[in-house]
Amino acid sequence: MTASDCLFCKIVAEEIPAEIVYESADAIAFRDINPQAPTHVLIVPRRHIATINELENSDTDAVGQLFLAARDIARQEGFADDGYRVTMNCNGAAGQTVFHIHLHLLGGRNFTWPPG
Ligand code: AMP
Numbered sequence: 001m002t003a004s005d006c007l008f009c010k011i012v013a014e015e016i017p018a019e020i021v022y023e024s025a026d027a028i029a030f031r032d033i034n035p036q037a038p039t040h041v042l043i044v045p046r047r048h049i050a051t052i053n054e055l056e057n058s059d060t061d062a063v064g065q066l067f068l069a070a071r072d073i074a075r076q077e078g079f080a081d082d083g084y085r086v087t088m089n090c091n092g093a094a095g096q097t098v099f100h101i102h103l104h105l106l107g108g109r110n111f112t113w114p115p116g
């Protein structure tokens with residue numbers, strides 16, 4: 001399913017340009033336009049899912065593939081052993097602004113905990 005007004009569906013459909021760093025059958029990853037770390041990549045399922053709240057039990061493979069992509073990109077980018085952060089925001093209190101689920105992969109610097 002494609003949401004016609006969804007920015008990330010448009011990137012998946014190549015209607016809006018992005019710097020794509022990873023592609024698989026079910027997921028793509030591209031560089032965040034406003035990076036918060038030396039590497040900041042967004043990993044998205046090709047299929048539109050608005051938020052974590054809309055996940056179905058049958059989406060386990062789609063979600064698992066996002067983490068496998070994070071593993072591979074962290075290795076490609078060279079910070080797999082040093083460490084990195086993956087984050088998925090859900091709805092307003094967490095600051096979600098694009099309503100097509102995406103895993104943020106951040107690496108190349110040290111991160112603090114708890115996050116802001
Ligand atoms: P979130 O706030 O978790 O929904 O994350 C949305 C992310 O999408 C933010 O980090 C934005 O910088 C990023 N973003 C917005 N528009 C674009 C775009 N056209 N290409 C790449 N990243 C984008």
Ligand code: ZN
Pocket residue numbers: 002003006007008009010047048049099100
């Ligand atoms: Zn979408």
